[in-house]
Structures are given as C-alpha cells and as structure tokens.
Amino acid sequence: MNLLNLFFRSLIEYVFRRRSAGASLIKVGVPLLVAVLASLSVGITVPTANGPFVFSWDTSGGDAALSWAVFIVAASIVATGLFLIIRDVRRENRDKVIVIEARGLRDWNGEPLDKAVPISLKGRRDLVLVDVRQGLIDGQIVSPDRALRHLTSLPDDIARRVGGLDRADISFVLGGLAPVPLLFLLGVIVDDEHHTLFMDWDRTQKTWRPLDDDDDSLSFNLTGMDGIPVGSSRVALCVSASYDVLDADVRLVEPTAPVVRLDLEGRSTASHWSETKQQRLAQQFLDAVMDLARQGVTDISLFLASPASLSLRLGTVYDKRNLPRLTVNQFEQADPKKFPWAVVMPVAGTVEPKLEQR
Template structure:
C-alpha cells in the first residue's frame, strides 16, 4: 500500500513539476489558475461583536462577477482536460516509436575492469527504449596489463561484426542506434573503429579514470590541432607517430623501426583529459585522415601507426581511416617494460583475401 501511494505521489509530482512538454504546460496552466478562479468566487464575511459594539465586513460578488468566474472555471477545467488528453496522446505516440527503437551497446574490456559499471547500464539511464549489450572481454588474456595472446583477442574482435549483425537483423536501420566504449589495447580499439566505420551513427563514450565511470564526449572544443613534424626521407613504408595523451617513445621508435621514415603528429598539451570534446575529436580525426592522404600522395604504400591516445581517440581514428583508398596500416602495441617496446601490431592489408592479423615485431631491440 505504501509503495502504491509513493508511486502515485511520484508520478503526480512528475506531471505537475518535472516533466517538460507543451501538453503539460497547458495542463499546469489549468491547475495553477483553478485556485485563483475559485478564490475569486468566494463570498467573504467577517464579523466582530462585543458588549459595546458590532463590526461587520462583508463581500458578495455580483451576478456578473459570478458569471465571469464561471467562464474562467470552465476554461481552467478545459485546459486541464485538454492538457491531460494531449499528454496521453503524446505519451502513447512516443511509446509506440520507442517500442521500435533499440540501442546496441558495444563495450570492450581489457586494460581496466569495468564490469562493476557496465556501459549498458550507463546508457539505460539515458534512454527509454530497450538496450542490448555486446561485451568484448579479453581480460583473461592480460596479465599485469600485458596481453599474452593478442591473436586470440583479435579473433574475438573480429566476431563483433557478426554479433552486431545478429542484433540488428530484425530491425530497420532507422530504429537502431549504436553506443561504443571501452578500455582496450590501442591496436584492437583502432581496428574496432576500422571494422565498424560503415555502421550507422555511433555514439562514443570513454572511461573517466578520475571518477571511475563512463562519460560522454561533452566538453567544449579547445581548438587544439596537431603540430606536424614530417620526415624528409621518402619511402614506400613509413612510421606515423601520433601523440595525444602521452608522448610517443621516440627512442624506441628509432630503434624498433630502424631505417624507416618517421612522421610525427603531436598536440601542444599532452594530457589524459584533453579528449572530452566530440568536436575536437572530429577535427583531430579529420586532420589525421588528411595527413594519411598526404602520405598516400607521396607514394606511401604502408603506414606503421604508433598511437599514444585515449581509447575513444583510437576508435575515432580507426573510423576515419579510409579502407578503400588509403595505404594499408599496422597499429602497434606499446609495452614500456619489455625489451621490444613495440612487440606486436594488428596488420590490416588492403589486398583481396588478406585478413587482419597479429604480427610479432622482428626489428632491432630497444637499446
């Protein structure tokens, strides 16, 4: 019984104060004006009497005033009925639309355990339609933040496309929205964006390490752009090193990629929290794409990508990478405490019949 009363009070409060819609504005106007109308129609009478005197104050409205009050009362009740019916119709139409909608949440778990705060639960609090989850979990292949079997993890990433197709097969494309977030090794995150680039609009989220929860890309764009250090050496195969959150390891790059031309893209301020603007990410991914096109124009056939960035940036760069026109690409994993600091990569070749694969680095070790 108490729960029923609490539920009724909560819903009544939503209707009267919290929810926003034109229909509820009309309904509330009727509710708020009704007491004033009733007060205007009251007859006021006050009398004070003692042994010596009698004081009387009275008010009785005229028939004209009563007629006006009656009209106002009808208008107030009419506003309430109109607002209630309109809101019910709006609610029914919205529910009908929402019954068709579905959000597919793709969450990659790897370097940080986010299982206590699933991205799907975060998304459910933001929408009123069904939410389904695809979790790509490679944590059992990671020991002390070092991935032991990248080939097995890559196979799981490859399954994302099929899992997504299964969940969207029975729905119209216009009714499906996709949310992505994760904390995963850069090569897999980049490849995931590359893999999903032709899907419908994807909302990207990232893990906020400061608060231990998910967050959307909701900050204001600070206008930062990449500064570019091109290489004067030409070659069919080049290294493109991009610094966003941390500086890339230039010593390791010089040692591991011996003899290859190296091009650097760097933000002026390297910080783990410099990526929370969608507009900024769109601009940086566009700048990244344009520079890859520049390399293509110089005759480059393969790009070795070294990327020091947050998860969402790596995903957006993967989305931006044009698989039909740009050179083939290898995205490298960085392991600071290993003899070879770039020990493996996900190699993506743009040749018929060639599937992405994990390649172990066979270059010179770090000095």
C-alpha cells in the same frame, strides 16, 4: 566523493534532460481541466418506473457555454498530450542503443558502460561486452591472438542486433579499456555510418564519462611530410595524443620507413575530454592519411599513444576501401622490442584482421 559526483551528474542530466511535449501539455491541461470541472453545470434525466430521476450539478452559476468551451479545450490539450506520450513511448521502444564495451587491461568488474549512458540518449540499451582479458598478466595481454578472435566475430554479432531496424533508429555507444590496436579495430568494425557516442573511463573519478569538457582549441602539429622520399610506399605514422611516441622505439621495428608525426599540443592523459576537440583531431588524422595516400604511400605502420575514446574514434573514421593498408602497433614498455605485436586492420582489401608478432 565518487557517489557525490555521480549524484550531481545525474541531477544535472535530469534537470537539463530533453522535455517531453506530451508531458508538458498534460501539466498545462490537467489543472485547467480540474478548474473548469468545478464551474460546469451538468444535468442528467433518467426515466424510471416512478417517474424521471433528475441529477443536476451547478457549482458556480457562471456562463455554461463558456465553461463547456473551456472544458473542450482543456480535454483536447490532455488528449493531445496523451497521444504524444504514447507516440514517444512507441518510438523509444523502436529506438535501440547498442553499447559496446571492451575490457582488456585489468581483471576487474567495474561499473558497466551501459549504466553510465546519459538518459538523454533515448532507446533500449543493448550491451555488447567484448572481453579480451584471457591470458592477461598485470594488464599485459600475453595471448593477443586469443584476444583478436573475440573481435573477429563482432561484425556478425552487430549485424544480428541491427537486423530489421531502420538505420535512423540505431545509435552506438563505444568505450573500453583495452590495448590500442584492439580499440582501433573496434572502431573500424563499428565504422561511422551510425550516430556514435564515445565515452571514456575517468581514472580520477573512477566512473564512465561522456566527452563533455570545453574545447581548449589545441590541435596536432604535423611534421615529416616533406621528408618522405619519392617512391616511398611504407611510412611510420606516429601519433602522440597522450604519451610521447619516441623515434628510438619506433626504429626498433621500422628501421628504414620515413617517419611522419602528429604531436598534440599540451598533450597529457587528461587532454581528451572534449567532443569538439576529438572531432578536430580525428579530421587532422584523416587529412594526414589522405595526404600520405596522395603521395603514393600504400602501407602505413601506425604508432598511436592516445586515450581509449580517441583510439576508438580514429578507427571509426578510417575509410576501409580508399585509404592505405594499415598496421596498428602495440606498445609494451617492459618488452625489449617495445612494440612486440601489431594488428593489420581489415582495410584496403584485407578482409580479416591479422596478428603480427615480432
């Protein structure tokens, strides 16, 4: 069934792929050129020691001038098509798609993300695998400090890969299976300055997928903004986009901070497969954070329950300079503290991400 789904997805991508103007011109020009060659009159005289050698070719007896005119037009169409194809090939060789995959929930070797990138995204694939599975026990990272170190060197790696390239020639593809704070951090590192395609792992089909479902028009419900006491500098922002973030769990690590909630209507683990919907949710998240900043909040403790692709996206939209200090908490159901560690994001003057263990 998985192979069948993959076949149909690839077939649909091929049928609806972006057409090459050069290839289309050649498809028109070559048959026309072949047809006109069959009706041309050609005569060649070659002087030799035994007298002139005459070669003549006349297959139709039609108007030679018209045949030659059509031949020139057909040859021009083919030449233009070849020029456009060469131009597109050179452009594709210049374009670069940096595919960043984070692995950090299970010790597995599944399909690499770069193999699932749609063929409609042009450019050379450059896979960056961020493997944070060291110290992993049954999907739980027991050494988050080691995992964090794998991400701290990523900005230099990205800078090396994009060095000397025009920004317009660079695209990013982001996806991964990793703890929420690390995914959010990855989004912060990549930022939103480049064209970025977000993909996610479909646990049912067991394959990577782009966000290609229709928008269901559901949004976040924002509550708690009116209950922030005047002068509050720290707020617990709870975002429930898949599972519920429970106030009782939040109070174990934030006993006094005012709680602001963003709760997605009709939320589930499969309610995130629309690109348009995720863009709307990201804007709502950004608007809420900006509203908190306007109220004087300078420190946000984020409790985020969301699919991987949305965690990545929210990280990319978080303004590094103009928004409050941000700490993203990691939920562990089996831990009595519920949120045993968190990552302070490199925003609001914090240069390097920092680990907070409780």
